[in-house]
Amino acid sequence: xxxxxxxxxxxxxxxxxxxxxxxxxxxxxxxxxxxxxxxxxxxxxxxxxxxxxxxxxxxxxxxxxxxxxxxxxxxxxxxxxxxxxxxxxxxxxxxxxxxxxxxxxxxxxxxxxxxxxxxxxxxxxxxxxxxxxxxxxxxxxxxxxxxxxxxxxxxxxxxxxx
Amino acid sequence: xxxxxxxxxxxxxxxxxxxxxxxxxxxxxxxxxxxxxxxxxxxxxxxxxxxxxxxxxxxxxxxxxxxxxxxxxxxxxxxxxxxxxxxxxxxxxxxxxxxxxxxxxxxxxxxxxxxxxxxxxxxxxxxxxxxxxxxxxxxxxxxxxxxxxxxxxxxxxxxxxx
Numbered sequence: 001x002x003x004x005x006x007x008x009x010x011x012x013x014x015x016x017x018x019x020x021x022x023x024x025x026x027x028x029x030x031x032x033x034x035x036x037x038x039x040x041x042x043x044x045x046x047x048x049x050x051x052x053x054x055x056x057x058x059x060x061x062x063x064x065x066x067x068x069x070x071x072x073x074x075x076x077x078x079x080x081x082x083x084x085x086x087x088x089x090x091x092x093x094x095x096x097x098x099x100x101x102x103x104x105x106x107x108x109x110x111x112x113x114x115x116x117x118x119x120x121x122x123x124x125x126x127x128x129x130x131x132x133x134x135x136x137x138x139x140x141x142x143x144x145x146x147x148x149x150x151x152x153x154x155x156x157x158x159x160x161x162x
Numbered sequence: 163x164x165x166x167x168x169x170x171x172x173x174x175x176x177x178x179x180x181x182x183x184x185x186x187x188x189x190x191x192x193x194x195x196x197x198x199x200x201x202x203x204x205x206x207x208x209x210x211x212x213x214x215x216x217x218x219x220x221x222x223x224x225x226x227x228x229x230x231x232x233x234x235x236x237x238x239x240x241x242x243x244x245x246x247x248x249x250x251x252x253x254x255x256x257x258x259x260x261x262x263x264x265x266x267x268x269x270x271x272x273x274x275x276x277x278x279x280x281x282x283x284x285x286x287x288x289x290x291x292x293x294x295x296x297x298x299x300x301x302x303x304x305x306x307x308x309x310x311x312x313x314x315x316x317x318x319x320x321x322x323x324x
Contacts, residue, residue, distance in 0.1 A: 024243050032244035040245050047246025056218055057239070075239050077219070079254045081186050082194035083202050084209025089251065092241045117317055124317060127289060127310035139313045148289035150310025151301045155279055155286060 007062040007070065007104050009111040016061050017041075017048055019068035023094045058115070062095075062108050069099040070108045074115065082123070088116045090126040109142050169224040169232065169266050171273040178223050179203075179210055181230035185256045220277070224257075224270050231261040232270045236277065244285070250278045252288040271304055 012020065021044055024034035051057045051073065062070030072093045078086050090112055095105045116124050127150030128135045136146060174182065183206055186196035213219045213235065224232030234255045240248050252274055257267045278286050289312035290297045298308060 020242055027243075032247070034243060034245060043246040044242055047240050047242050047248075050240035050246075050248075051242070054218060054240070056216060056237075059242075073239075073241055075218075075237065075251075077237050077251070077253065078209050078212040078216070079235055080182055080206055080209050080213070080221075081189075081196060081254045083196060084205040084212075085194070086209075086212075089237075089239070091239065092243045113315070113317070121317060124315045125289070125313065127287070127312050129310055130308075136311055136313075142315070144313035144315045146292075146311050147314050148291055148312025149298055149308050150289050150312040151287065151298075151306035152309050153275070153286045153304070153306045155275065155283060 005064045005069075005099065005102050005104060007064050007107055009060055009062050009108065012048075012059040012061045012068075012071065014045075014048060014052075016068050017044055020044075020061070020071055023068070023071055023096055024092070026097055027094060060108065060111060062104055062111075064099065064104070068096075070095040070104050072108050072112055074112050076119070076121070085122050086120060087123045087125055088112065088119075088121045090124065093126070105138065106142060109139075113142075167226045167231075167261065167264050167266060169226050169269055171222055171224050171270065174210075174221040174223045174230075174233065176207075176210060176214075178230050179206055182206075182223070182233055185230070185233055185258055186254070188259055189256060222270065222273060224266055224273075226261065226266070230258075232257040232266050234270050234274055236274050238281070238283070247284050248282060249285045249287055250274065250281075250283045252286065255288070267300065268304060271301075275304075 021034065021036055024032065025036050051059050056076045057073060059073045060071060061068045073091045075089045075091065076086065077089055078084065113124060128139060140146065183196065183198055186194065187198050213221050218238045219235060221235045222233060223230045235253045237251045237253065238248065239251060240246065275286060290301060302308065
């Protein structure tokens with residue numbers, strides 16, 4: 001694998017939001033309905049504010065030549081199991097279509113793993129859509145074990161009155 | 163399915179910890195190395211304190227006849243994808259061995275889903291060990307779709323100096 005780009009990784013800022021939205025809007029497989037329509041911007045702004053305010057979440061961007069070309073969100077979860085295991089869950093991993101196969105995604109995940117090690121995390125976990133066999137091989141090459149099945153249930157949200 | 167018990171669900175308190183540890187220690191498939199050895203208690207106490215302090219985590223117990231017979235932890239995660247989706251991740255689901263097949267687990271998950279609906283959550287997710295086909299059918303009966311593969315990576319923790 002040739003790495004002909006040199007990404008740097010840092011936490012996302014509010015100014016990265018338009019480029020982040022474009023990354024997600026370009027993802028056809030995930031089918032999350034993301035859009036660069038300005039009418040949706042307040043929803044993304046609100047989500048960004050929630051992530052920024054959460055003590056247990058970090059949103060990373062990978063930058064090449066001043067442009068955001070990759071992203072991943074990590075969530076720290078402490079659970080009782082495993083004598084009180086501290087986990088890192090990785091979500092919303094994306095690399096810009098024209099920047100794939102350059103090792104940027106692997107560096108991004110390794111950046112997350114470095115953060116995990118620094119924080120004494122024992123277990124890193126993520127799920128990947130069954131429609132992405134390439135992604136599954138990618139995670140296995142990075143040392144992940146496909147030991148679990150990932151289940152999702154979409155709810156029709158009913159806003160609470162409180 | 164006969165429901166011959168009538169569980170109630172509430173958030174766990176510190177006093178539930180010994181019964182919770184026993185639930186996890188009895189889980190042979192998960193292989194998380196849980197133990198009722200008193201020497202490990204401080205680890206569980208520390209984890210419980212972290213969960214209690216987290217604004218994004220809730221730890222539930224199911225109680226029958228004054229005894230903790232089931233538990234699940236939920237973590238709320240806001241992500242940018244899906245125009246700012248608010249997710250609930252369910253972790254560490256257990257029902258005491260002698261209380262299985264009584265519908266308690268289904269009620270516990272439905273309790274989590276009720277909380278999700280109250281909070282306007284759009285997506286509920288969990289992973290289940292590939293060695294638990296019964297659990298997979300259980301989640302599918304509850305409406306979950308096995309759309310993803312779940313990857314785990316164990317790290318040797320290195321405590322950060324900062």
